[in-house]
Amino acid sequence: MAHTPNHPVENDIRNTYQWLEDRLPIISFLNNSVGSNFMAPRNxxxxxxxxxxxxxxxxxxxxxxxxxxxxxxxxxxxxxxxxxxxxxxxxxxxxxxxxxxxxxxxxxxxxxxxxxxxxxxxxxxxxxxxxxxxxxxxxxxxxxxxxxxxxxxxxxxxxxxxxxxxxxxxxxxxxxxxxxxxxxxxxxxxxxxxxxxxxxxxxxxxxxxxxxxxxxxxxxxxxxxxxxxxxxxxxxxxxxxxxxxxxxxxxxxxxxxxxxxxxxxxxxxxxxxxxxxxxANPLVTPAHIVPEWYFLPFYAILRAIPIKELGVLAMFGSILILFVLPWLDKHPVRSARFRPLYRPLYMLFLANFILLGWCGMMPAEGIYVRIAQAATAIYFGFFALLPVLSKYEKAKPVPTSI
Ligand code: HEM
Structure with a gap:
């Protein structure tokens, strides 16, 4: 490869780049996936x-x-x-x-x-x-x-x-x-x-x-x-x-x-x-067994239901239901910004999720179980309402461009 006398270093870099590109085009791959060739919405x-x-x-x-x-x-x-x-x-x-x-x-x-x-x-x-x-x-x-x-x-x-x-x-x-x-x-x-x-x-x-x-x-x-x-x-x-x-x-x-x-x-x-x-001591059970905080909402769902089998089913179901979310919510408008019913429902869902987390932290007795039961019903109610909203919710006017 010849050097041009004016920019020898630049040329060397370009030549090395080309040499690598011919053998493993990793730099252009990165450029296309997270670099200047990859275009992302501007908003x-x-x-x-x-x-x-x-x-x-x-x-x-x-x-x-x-x-x-x-x-x-x-x-x-x-x-x-x-x-x-x-x-x-x-x-x-x-x-x-x-x-x-x-x-x-x-x-x-x-x-x-x-x-x-x-x-x-x-x-x-x-x-x-x-x-x-x-x-x-x-x-x-x-x-x-x-x-x-x-x-x-x-x-x-x-x-x-x-x-x-x-x-x-x-x-x-x-x-x-x-x-x-x-x-x-x-x-x-x-x-x-x-x-x-x-x-x-x-x-x-x-x-x-x-x-x-x-x-x-x-x-x-x-x-x-x-x-x-x-x-x-x-x-x-x-x-x-x-x-x-x-x-x-x-x-x-x-x-x-x-x-x-x-x-x-x-x-x-x-x-x-x-x-x-x-x-760890297998002979001494702690007063309250609590998982890490990030499991608490699901733990609350598990304990909200007195029949163990159903509790386990509800807990796993509460995560697995996310897989079918795209088919539960078929509303043509994506963003909650333009959905007057979905938006408050979403806010309720979030607040309820945090409430579930709090219930998971509390002992599984008395009022805490009642609250967890209501919150579990709201959690699944959210998913149950989505097909209804998909059918009947009237969206606000949606812009055609950003
Ligand atoms: C290790 C965990 C994860 C990593 C490293 C990861 C990485 C990413 C990255 C880099 C993006 C593009 C940037 C962005 O939109 O923020 C993205 C987008 C997305 N991720 Fe994840 N993700 C993870 C977990 C998840 C989970 C748990 C979900 C949902 C259950 C999820 C759903 C999505 C969706 C729907 C998009 C597209 C968002 C959009 O364009 O509006 N991701 N992810």
Whole structure:
């Protein structure tokens, strides 16, 4: 390759780029998917920051998790102490663990906002049903990973949480109890359980990464939805992803890091349960067994129904129903902005979801169960009303362009 005397360095860069392009066109691939060749609607609000934030949160979990795994011992006699060792002896171990612990909570906060955004702007509707469905798969995998991870420190809540949740599978007709024994690798939660939970907790995030790749692939088929929820036709409705949204995402990350690092350094245990600082003891049951905060709304649904089988069904149903959401809500208008009935219903749904979370935190007795029952009815009522709204709701005039 010849050098032009005026710009030798520029030429070298161009030649190297071309050399790589001919062999592995990764730079043009990135440019087409998250660079200046990728066009995005020009009216995306900060609500569209949460997808990339979720990606960063996921990577942080994997990186910190790998370093934790170098010092953690998946053995019932050593697990609790190995965590103490990480916190006290390993160089920067306390920081790595706090990042991982608080990171898990913040990952869920980000993803809950990401989902609520999709629900508000109708991002799950045609042609993005598969994109949404893959999101629900990611959510299920995240819940599984979160649950498995919480067992690893082998504190009281780890042990009893694992016992309660795995026992739920015993309601499966005929084979349920056998499945639970198979899952435990014994007749109670014990050493084989901890070992396999560790392996699965390590592997699942990589499965999540794979599903995220499919998620982004599906996103690129039709591009992002937007706050107006309209399908865009004009070239002027778009701007290049880079630099406009890359800079916006970086700014969003900076804002996110403020509360995140605050929690990591000043209140790492705030979102957890103090009982998990007590080593697991199969002979002492805690007064209240509570899961991590991000499971609380679903835990409340489980406990709202006095018949165990129905409770388990309702709990799993409350998540699985998200898969069919695009077919329950067939209203032609996507964004809640233009839907006078869906919008207040959505607000009620969100408030009710938070109420469910509060119920999940309270003891399962008296008035709390009554409130949880009402909230469970509202939760499912929301989904039941969607087909009715699809048919009868009259939307406000929808603009044709942004
Ligand atoms: C690890 C978790 C996840 C990651 C890394 C992720 C990543 C992303 C990214 C980067 C985008 C594009 C930017 C944006 O719209 O914010 C996106 C869009 C989207 N995601 Fe996710 N996502 C995750 C989980 C979920 C979940 C749990 C759901 C729903 C159940 C979901 C549903 C959607 C939808 C519907 C869109 C399109 C939104 C629109 O264009 O309006 N995602 N996701």
């Amino acid at each position: 995306l609000s900060y609500m569209w920051n949460f997808g990339s934030l979720a990606g960063i949160a996921l990577v942080l979990q994997i990186l910190t998790g790998i370093f934790l795994a170098m010092h953690y011992k998946p053995d019932v006699h050593m697990a609790f102490d190995s965590i103490q060792h990480i916190m006290r002896d390993v160089n920067w171990g306390w920081l790595i663990r706090n990042l991982h612990m608080v990171g898990a909570s913040f990952f869920f906060i980000v993803v809950y906002i990401h989902m609520a955004r999709g629900l508000y702007y109708g991002s799950y509707k045609s042609p993005r049903e598969v994109l949404w469905g893959l999101g629900v798969v990611i959510f299920l995998l995240m819940m599984a990973t979160g649950f498995l991870g919480y067992v690893l420190p082998w504190g009281q809540m780890s042990y009893w949480g694992a016992t309660v949740i795995t026992n739920l599978l015993s309601v499966i007709p005929f084979v349920g109890p056998d499945i639970v024994v198979w899952l435990w690798g014994g007749y109670a939660v014990g050493d084989p359980t901890l070992n396999r939970f560790f392996v699965l907790h390590f592997v699942l995030p990589f499965v999540i990464i794979a599903v995220v790749v499919l998620h982004i692939w599906a996103l690129h088929m039709h591009g992002s939805n937007n706050p107006k929820g309209i399908s865009l036709t004009k070239q002027t409705d778009y701007i290049p992803f880079h630099p406009y949204y890359t800079i916006k995402d970086i700014f969003g990350l900076g804002v996110y890091l403020i509360p995140f690092t605050f929690m990591v350094f000043y209140a790492p245990e705030y979102l957890g349960h103090t009982d998990n600082n007590i080593p």
